[in-house]
Amino acid sequence: MMNQTDIQNLLYLISAIGFIVGIKRLSHPKTARSGNFLASLGMLVAIIATLTSGANFDWQLIALGVGIGSILGIVIAARVEMTQMPQMVAIFNGLGGAASGFVASSEYFSGSDSSYIIMCLSVLIGTLTFSGSFIAFGKLQGFISGRAITFTGQQAINALIFTSMIALLSAHNFSLLPNDTIFYTITVLALILGIGLTIPIGGADMPVVISLLNSYSGIAAAATGFLLGNNALIISGSLVGASGLILTNIMCKGMNRSLANVIFGAVGATPTGGDSDQKGMNIKSYSTTEAAMILDAAEKIIIVPGYGLAVAQAQHVAREVADTLEAQGKKVLYAIHPVAGRMPGHMNVLLAEANVSYDLLKDLDEINPEFEDCDVALILGANDVVNPAARHDKSSPIYGMPILNVDKSRTVIINKRSMNPGFAGVQNELFGYDNSIMVFGDAKDMLNDLLKEIKEL
Amino acid sequence: MDIINLITIFILAVFVGNEIINKVPPTLHTPLMSGSNAISGIAIVGALLAITMDGELSTYLGLAALICATVNVVGGFLVTDRMLKMFKKK
Numbered sequence: 001m002m003n004q005t006d007i008q009n010l011l012y013l014i015s016a017i018g019f020i021v022g023i024k025r026l027s028h029p030k031t032a033r034s035g036n037f038l039a040s041l042g043m044l045v046a047i048i049a050t051l052t053s054g055a056n057f058d059w060q061l062i063a064l065g066v067g068i069g070s071i072l073g074i075v076i077a078a079r080v081e082m083t084q085m086p087q088m089v090a091i092f093n094g095l096g097g098a099a100s101g102f103v104a105s106s107e108y109f110s111g112s113d114s115s116y117i118i119m120c121l122s123v124l125i126g127t128l129t130f131s132g133s134f135i136a137f138g139k140l141q142g143f144i145s146g147r148a149i150t151f152t153g154q155q156a157i158n159a160l161i162f163t164s165m166i167a168l169l170s171a172h173n174f175s176l177l178p179n180d181t182i183f184y185t186i187t188v189l190a191l192i193l194g195i196g197l198t199i200p201i202g203g204a205d206m207p208v209v210i211s212l213l214n215s216y217s218g219i220a221a222a223a224t225g226f227l228l229g230n231n232a233l234i235i236s237g238s239l240v241g242a243s244g245l246i247l248t249n250i251m252c253k254g255m256n257r258s259l260a261n262v263i264f265g266a267v268g269a270t271p272t273g274g275d276s277d278q279k280g281m282n283i284k285s286y287s288t289t290e291a292a293m294i295l296d297a298a299e300k301i302i303i304v305p306g307y308g309l310a311v312a313q314a315q316h317v318a319r320e321v322a323d324t325l326e327a328q329g330k331k332v333l334y335a336i337h338p339v340a341g342r343m344p345g346h347m348n349v350l351l352a353e354a355n356v357s358y359d360l361l362k363d364l365d366e367i368n369p370e371f372e373d374c375d376v377a378l379i380l381g382a383n384d385v386v387n388p389a390a391r392h393d394k395s396s397p398i399y400g401m402p403i404l405n406v407d408k409s410r411t412v413i414i415n416k417r418s419m420n421p422g423f424a425g426v427q428n429e430l431f432g433y434d435n436s437i438m439v440f441g442d443a444k445d446m447l448n449d450l451l452k453e454i455k456e457l
Numbered sequence: 458m459d460i461i462n463l464i465t466i467f468i469l470a471v472f473v474g475n476e477i478i479n480k481v482p483p484t485l486h487t488p489l490m491s492g493s494n495a496i497s498g499i500a501i502v503g504a505l506l507a508i509t510m511d512g513e514l515s516t517y518l519g520l521a522a523l524i525c526a527t528v529n530v531v532g533g534f535l536v537t538d539r540m541l542k543m544f545k546k547k
Contacts, residue, residue, distance in 0.1 A: 019496050020473060026489055027480040029544040036492055036541055040534040043499065050502045055509045058516070062508060065520050069527020076528070077535035085487055085540075092494035092533060095525040102522035103503035109518065110510035214490055217497045224503045226463055234463060235470040236499035242474030243493045247486060338483060345486025349540055357547040363483045 004054055011049030012232035018042020019236055023243075029358050046232045082353045083310050086343040089210055090137040096217030096240075097129025100224045101187075107227055108183060114227055120169060120183060122223040124190045129216040131194030136209050139198075140342065146203030155264060158196045161189050201262065207343045208251045208262045215244025247344045254338030254364075256390075256401040281432030283419070288446060291413050291439050292453035298375035298411075300331045302367065304404055305351065307341055308381020308417075314444040315354040318380060321451050322356070328454075334360050335367040335377075335404050337385040368405050377406035379414040380443055383421070387428045397426055412436045415446050488540045495533025501526035 002010075019042045025035025051057065080088045104122035107114055138144035168182045168189075201209050218240025225233025252259055295301065303322060309315055322332045334356065340347040348361050362370070371377060379386055382404075389396040390403045406412050407430055414436060421427050430436055439446055481489050504526045507519030 016470075020477060023474075023481070023489075023492070023496075024477045026485050026492065027477075027482065029482075029485060029541070029546070032485055032488065032544065033538060033541040036488070036534060036537045039492060039496060040530075043495070043501075043530055043534070046499060046502050047505070050505045055506065057505070057509060061516070061520055062505065062523065065504070065508070065523030066527050069524045070531045072524075073528045073531030073533075074535060076532045077539060080536060082540070085491070088532075088536065089487075089490050089494060092491070092529050093497075095529050096494060096497040096500065099498070099500035099504060099522045099525035099529065102518045102525065103500055103507045106507035106510055106515040106518035106522065110512050110515040112510070211490070214493060214497075218493065221497045221500050221503075222467060224500055226460075226467075228503055228506060229463065230502060231463075231466055232502055233499050234467050236496050238467050238470035239474040239478075240493040240497040242471050243478045243489060246475065246478050247490065250483070250486075336483070341487075343487060344490060345483055345488070348484040349487045349543070352540070352543040352545070355543075355545070358484055358544045359546050361484055 008049050008053050009231065011045055012230070015042040015046035015049065015232055016235040018045060019239055023239065049232070082350050085346060085349060086206065086210055086341075087137050087140045089214065089343060090133050090140060093210065093213040093217045094130045094133030094137065097126045097133060097213075097220050099126070100217075100220035101126025101130060103224050104227055105187075116172060116179065117169060118223065118227050120172075120186050122220070122227050123183070123187055124165065125216060125223050126220040127187055127190035128194040128197075129213055129220050131191045132198040132209075132216070133194075133213045135195050135198040136206065136213060139201075139203060140206060144199075146206075148202035149199040154196070154200055158193060161193045161196065165189055165193075197263065200264075204339075205255070205257075205262045207339055207341075207346075208248055208255070208257075208259070210343050211244050211247035211251055212259075213244070215241050215248060218242075218244055250338055251344060254402065256398070281427075281429070282434075283431055284437045286413075286437045286439055288439060288441075288449040289453055291437070292450055292457060294411055294413065294437075295325060295376055295378075295450075295454060296328075296457045298330060300333075300370075300374050301325055301376045301378060302333050302335050302370060302374050302406070302409065304335045304337075304377055304379045304382050304386060304406055305340060305347055306380065306382030306385065307347075308383075309443050310341070310347070310350045310381075312381065312443040314380070314442075314447050315350050315356075317444060317447040317451060319351070319354045319356050321447055321454065322360075324451060324454050332360065333362055333367065333370060335370075335406075336361050336363055337382070337404055338364060338402075340382065340385060364402055364404065371405045371408040374409040375411065377409040377412045379406060379412065380447075381415070383416070383428055384426065386430055387426065388433075389426070389429050393429075406430070407433055407435070410435065413439060415439050415441065415443055417442060484544070485541075488537045491533055491540065492537040494529055495537060498526045498529030498533055501530055
């Protein structure tokens with residue numbers, strides 16, 4: 001006969017299966033929505049399993065907490081704009097860390113006989129995720145300077161905090177300090193370390209940081225699982241931890257940086273000179289009318305969107321231009337660089353919102369061979385990710401970064417507001433290539449004009 | 458539960474996670490992240506248990522955890538659904 005605990009553990013297993021199969025269904029846009037639904041059912045099963053465990057629940061308090069949390073969750077989910085998705089994920093990462101930290105502290109103050117070390121580690125990871133995420137949010141939202149904030153001895157301080165934490169945990173083993181003192185000090189140090197590890201990271205590296213903090217929030221949940229001896233928390237936490245790490249890795253590869261370099265490199269603290277002189281570059285500025293004529297003669301067109309496109313809210317008119325060209329019998333594809341947006345897959349969501357069919361969105365490996373026989377590459381707000389210097393110029397800060405080989409196209413039309421360099425602070429040699437033409441202006445205005453011109457031709 | 462059992466489950470889950478998440482295409486990486494935000498809201502289980510723990514302080518810390526985790530669960534799944542609805546093929 002199964003006892004209460006067995007039934008509960010069985011329900012947690014069902015919930016874990018819900019999460020795993022749910023994520024599995026995210027492998028294709030067609031099945032993804034049902035996967036998300038399945039995962040939410042898994043969560044419901046886990047909640048039911050907990051609430052039917054026969055513990056002495058204060059239902060009013062639970063209703064209060066779930067009520068407040070649900071209202072906040074519904075409002076955020078309904079109101080957040082797709083361009084703000086990185087900020088939202090940063091907040092959610094932080095809340096995940098906070099939740100785990102609160103659970104561990106609650107356990108600590110209840111005088112629990114759980115392992116002291118696991119309690120401290122759980123609070124440490126949760127608190128660090130919380131403070132780091134809110135700094136990341138502040139940077140993305142513009143509350144805090146997006147530039148890398150650095151000062152002398154910064155890494156020494158972080159290292160000092162880290163070693164102090166280890167020292168404190170070992171001090172516990174030898175009963176050198178009161179338990180409470182160690183617990184409070186570790187919490188405060190974790191709070192500071194979260195800030196210390198995030199402020200030196202520049203705006204361009206934010207996709208890496210959000211992915212990494214996403215991973216931390218999972219690890220925090222898993223740590224809480226160890227504390228409570230709960231499988232559901234361990235399994236879900238490690239799924240999220242793995243997911244965040246994989247995305248972190250993909251983002252690092254997209255920028256040709258190592259994780260250590262992102263965390264300790266402080267790229268973007270000062271605008272680097274690089275190759276920023278435009279001398280010797282032959283910039284050809286064209287009008288939208290001329291650009292429309294070039295597009296009219298083209299058969300295969302690849303649109304390369306950058307974050308600038310989304311900032312200008314021009315993805316809708318870009319799609320209209322693409323639709324019009326398609327209606328004229330031309331082939332139109334979109335090339336999406338892994339770091340095109342502010343977080344993994346961000347650009348795809350922004351284009352999906354503008355009703356671009358997902359089968360037209362091609363990633364780096366898929367699209368690069370396509371440029372060889374492409375008539376026009378239309379660059380909208382992308383810069384560093386199309387800089388050919390990454391392939392050959394060893395002195396360039398972006399050397400080695402995988403790029404979209406737009407320069408292989410017959411003609412490259414680049415829309416930019418001005419000649420200002422991109423995130424990496426490097427001038428783009430592509431702009432001076434023989435097959436490159438520039439169309440200056442705001443992306444939205446330019447595309448609206450272009451749309452008119454194409455329709456009139 | 459035995460710590461070795463817990464570690465076993467943890468390690469195996471990391472491997473499973475690695476397998477299935479590597480199959481998620483780049484196009485769906487943002488929904489994957491918001492969806493995993495929702496899943497990390499599993500801390501809600503810990504929060505519900507924390508509310509029942511001894512002491513007023515522990516109860517209120519549990520309540521704070523419950524609010525945070527519920528935002529993650531509700532907000533995470535809803536916003537992921539909102540995004541996935543937009544992915545259409547024409």
